[in-house]
Amino acid sequence: MNNTPLPDYIIERLPEIWQRIGEHIFLTGISTLTAVLVGIPLSILAFYRPGLRGPLLGTVSILQTIPSLAMLVILLALFQKIGVIPAIVALILYALLPIVRNTLAALQGIAPEIIEAAQGIGMTEWQKMRLIRIPLGIPVIMAGIRTASVAGVGIATLAAFIGAGGLGEFINRGLALSNTRLIFLGAIPAALLALLVDFVLGYIEKVCDPKRNRHRSHRFHIGMKLSIALAPLFLLIPVFISFFPWSSQTTGSSEKNETKSINIVRIASKNFTEQIILAEMMAQMIEKKTQLSVERKFNLGGTIICHQALKRGEIDLYAEYTGTGLMAILKLPAINNPDEVYQRVSEEYRNRFNLIWLQPFGFNNTYTITVRKQDALRNQWEFISDLIPMSSKLVAGFSGEFQERPDGYPGFQEVYGFKFSKVHDLDPGLIYQALAKGSVDVIDGYLTDGRIPAYNLVSLKDDKKFFPPYHAAPVVREETLNAYPDLRMALAPLGSLIDNTTMRILNYEVNENKRDIPELVKEFLKNKGTL
Numbered sequence: 001m002n003n004t005p006l007p008d009y010i011i012e013r014l015p016e017i018w019q020r021i022g023e024h025i026f027l028t029g030i031s032t033l034t035a036v037l038v039g040i041p042l043s044i045l046a047f048y049r050p051g052l053r054g055p056l057l058g059t060v061s062i063l064q065t066i067p068s069l070a071m072l073v074i075l076l077a078l079f080q081k082i083g084v085i086p087a088i089v090a091l092i093l094y095a096l097l098p099i100v101r102n103t104l105a106a107l108q109g110i111a112p113e114i115i116e117a118a119q120g121i122g123m124t125e126w127q128k129m130r131l132i133r134i135p136l137g138i139p140v141i142m143a144g145i146r147t148a149s150v151a152g153v154g155i156a157t158l159a160a161f162i163g164a165g166g167l168g169e170f171i172n173r174g175l176a177l178s179n180t181r182l183i184f185l186g187a188i189p190a191a192l193l194a195l196l197v198d199f200v201l202g203y204i205e206k207v208c209d210p211k212r213n214r215h216r217s218h219r220f221h222i223g224m225k226l227s228i229a230l231a232p233l234f235l236l237i238p239v240f241i242s243f244f245p246w247s248s249q250t251t252g253s254s255e256k257n258e259t260k261s262i263n264i265v266r267i268a269s270k271n272f273t274e275q276i277i278l279a280e281m282m283a284q285m286i287e288k289k290t291q292l293s294v295e296r297k298f299n300l301g302g303t304i305i306c307h308q309a310l311k312r313g314e315i316d317l318y319a320e321y322t323g324t325g326l327m328a329i330l331k332l333p334a335i336n337n338p339d340e341v342y343q344r345v346s347e348e349y350r351n352r353f354n355l356i357w358l359q360p361f362g363f364n365n366t367y368t369i370t371v372r373k374q375d376a377l378r379n380q381w382e383f384i385s386d387l388i389p390m391s392s393k394l395v396a397g398f399s400g401e402f403q404e405r406p407d408g409y410p411g412f413q414e415v416y417g418f419k420f421s422k423v424h425d426l427d428p429g430l431i432y433q434a435l436a437k438g439s440v441d442v443i444d445g446y447l448t449d450g451r452i453p454a455y456n457l458v459s460l461k462d463d464k465k466f467f468p469p470y471h472a473a474p475v476v477r478e479e480t481l482n483a484y485p486d487l488r489m490a491l492a493p494l495g496s497l498i499d500n501t502t503m504r505i506l507n508y509e510v511n512e513n514k515r516d517i518p519e520l521v522k523e524f525l526k527n528k529g530t531l
Contacts, residue, residue: 006181013185021189023165027084028152028197031091035148039096040141043103044129053104060097068094068158073301076162082300082309087156087164094155095148102144106137135208142205146198153194157186161301163268163309167193172299175429177273177510177517265480265487268297268306268318272428273510274365274448274472274503278319280521282474282491288531289490302401303328310477311353317476321365323468325349325357325475327407334407338364338469349475356481358488359495360473363448363503367402367467368459369412370445372435376458383463387442388418396420397440399428407468408444415466432457448500450508493530 004012046052066074071093075086110133118128134141160168170186173179265286269279276298283294297315300306303324309315325345326332332348335341346357369384381387387394402408403425413419420442426434435443436455445452445459447470452459474491481487498506506524509515525531 009181010185017185017189020165020167020169020186021193024153024156024167024190024193027087027091027156027159027164027166028149028193031088031156032095032145032149032152034088035092035095035099036145038092039099040103043100043107046100047104047107048125056100057104060093060100063093064097068155069161072158072162073305076305080308080312082163082297082305082314084159084164086162087159091152091155091159095152098144098147098151099141100144102147103137103141106140107133109140110136138208139205142201142208146201146205149197149201150194153190153197157190160299161271162305163297163300163314169299172271173276175271175427177276177429177514179514181514263291263484264293264295265317265484266295266297266315268300268309268315270302270306270318271299273507274446275319276517277506277510277521278361278472280517281494281525282317282319284518284521284525284531285494286487286490290484290486292484292487303405310355310475313477313479316480317474319361319472320357320475321470321472322357322360323366323407323470324405326468327411328405331406334411334466334468336465336468338471341469342471342473350478354478356476356478358474358476358491360471361494361498361503362471362496363498363500364469364471365446365448365500365503366462366470367407368445368447368452368462370432370435370443370452370457370459371441372438373456373458375441376460381460384416384460384466385463386460388416391418392421394420394441395422395424395439396442397424397426397431397434398444399431400425402444412466415464448503448507449511450504450506451511453504454508454512493528497528497530 010017042056046056063071068090071090072086075089076082079086079089107129114132114136115128118132123131156166157168157171159166160172167186167190170182172186174182174184174186267279267283267286269275279296279298283296286292287294297309300309303320306315306318307320307329310318322338322341322345323334325348326341327334330345330348330352332344335344342357342360349355349357369387371381375381379386379390398409403423404410409423424434424440426440426443431443432445432449432451432455434440435457445457447459451457474494476487506520509520510517522531
C-alpha cells in the first residue's frame with residue numbers, strides 16, 4: 001500500500017506537477033489571448049454595425065451552451081487530431097462570450113455627454129474609440145477577460161481527455177484509479193492557478209483604469225505599466241520549466257534513456273486501471289529490450305479516440321480487446337470462439353487499417369453484469385436471465401461507452417429482452433463504489449477487475465452468451481513494426497503472461513492498495529523474469 005506521507009508524495013511528484021501546470025498555463029494563456037485578439041475587434045465592428053450585434057452575440061452564446069466534453073469530441077472529429085489544437089480551439093470558443101458581451105457593453109455604456117464633448121473638439125471616430133471608449137470601458141472589458149480566463153483554467157482540465165496535457169491529467173488518472181491524492185494534485189493547483197490568474201488580471205485592470213490613476217505622477221504610470229509587462233512573466237515560468245529536458249514526460253517512466261531524442265514509440269491507453277497497467281508493461285519492456293524511447297499518452301478517452309489516434313499515426317500502439325475490436329470497431333456480429341475472434345479481428349484490422357494484433361496477454365476481460373453478493377444470495381441470482389422478474393424495479397449504473405456500444409447495453413437489451421427501470425451514466429472509476437454503497441443495483445463490470453471481490457460483489461453468468469471473448473493484446477501500426485523490427489521481439493514475452501486471476505490481483509493492487517503503477521509493473525515483470 002502507498003503509505004507515503006502527503007508532503008513526501010507531493011515532493012516526489014513535483015517535477016510532473018510543474019510540467020502539468022506549465023501545460024495548463026500554455027493552454028489557457030494561448031486560448032484567452034487569441035480570444036481577446038479576436039473578440040475585441042469583433043465587438044468593435046459590431047458596435048459600428050448594429051446589424052451584426054444580434055448574430056454575433058447569438059453565435060457566441062450558442063457556443064457557450066455546448067457541453068465541454070462534447071465540444072472537445074466534436075473538434076477532435078473535425079481536426080482528426082488529438083492533442084493541444086482541438087483543446088485550444090475549444091477554449092477559444094468558450095472564452096468569446098464574456099469577452100464579446102462585456103466589450104460591447106463597455107463601448108455602449110459611455111455617457112453621451114462625454115462623446116458629445118469629444119465631437120465638439122473635433123475627434124474622429126477612431127480617436128473617440130482609442131482615447132475615450134476603450135480607456136473608460138477598461139473595467140468592464142477586463143471583467144469579461146477575467147471571467148473568460150478563470151473559466152478557461154477550469155475547462156482546460158478536460159483537455160487531458162484528448163491527450164492535450166495539463167492538470168486534468170492528474171484528475172483523469174485519479175478518477176480511473178480511484179485515487180483521491182491524484183485528483184487533489186490536479187484540482188488544488190488548478191483552483192490556485194485560477195485565483196492567481198484572476199489576481200494578475202485584476203492588477204492589470206487597476207493599472208489601466210484611467211479613473212483610478214488620473215492623479216498619479218508620470219513616473220508612477222511608467223512603473224505601473226512596466227509591471228504589466230513583467231507580471232505575466234511569473235506565470236510563464238512553469239511553462240518554460242515544463243519544456244526543459246528534465247521535465248517529466250510520462251506518468252512515471254522507469255529507466256528512461258535520456259540520450260535519445262529520436263526513435264520514439266508512442267503508447268496510449270484508455271482511461272481505466274487495467275489499460276494503464278498494460279500500457280506501462282509494454283512501455284517498460286520496450287525501454288528495457290530496445291534502444292527506443294517511449295512517450296506515454298495514457299488516459300485518453302474511450303475506444304474510438306484511441307483507435308482513431310492509432311489509425312492517424314498519432315500513437316503507435318495500445319492494448320485492445322478482441323471483442324471490442326470485433327463489435328465496436330469492425331461492427332461484426334458476435335463470435336463466441338476466442339481463437340476465431342482473434343483470427344477475424346487480426347485479418348480485418350490488417351486489411352482495413354494496416355494495424356497488427358500481436359500475441360494476446362493471456363486473460364479474458366469480458367464484460368459482466370455485476371450485483372451485490374447479498375442481493376444475489378437473497379434473490380437466488382446466478383444467471384443474467386434471473387434478473388428478468390425484477391428488472392423493472394432495478395436501477396442500473398453503466399459506463400457511457402457500455403451504454404452506446406453494440407456489445408453493450410443496446411445489444412444486451414435485444415438479446416435478453418428486458419430493461420431496467422432507470423440507467424445512470426457513471427464514470428468507470430466510480431461505478432463499483434456506487435454499487436457497493438447502494439446507489440445502483442446493477443452495473444457493467446469487467447471479469448478481471450479486483451474490485452468485484454473487494455466490494456463483495458458477484459458477476460452473473462452470461463447464460464445467453466451475449467458477450468464475446470475480450471482477450472487483450474497489443475495493437476500496433478504496421479508502419480511502426482516495419483520501422484522498428486525489434487519492437488515485436490520486445491513485446492513477445494508479454495504473450496500469455498497474465499491469466500484472469502493475475503490481472504484481477506494487479507487491478508486490485510492499484511485500485512484498493514493504491515500501488516504506484518510503474519513500480520507495481522516493474523516488480524511484476526521482474527518476478528516473471530521478463531524484465
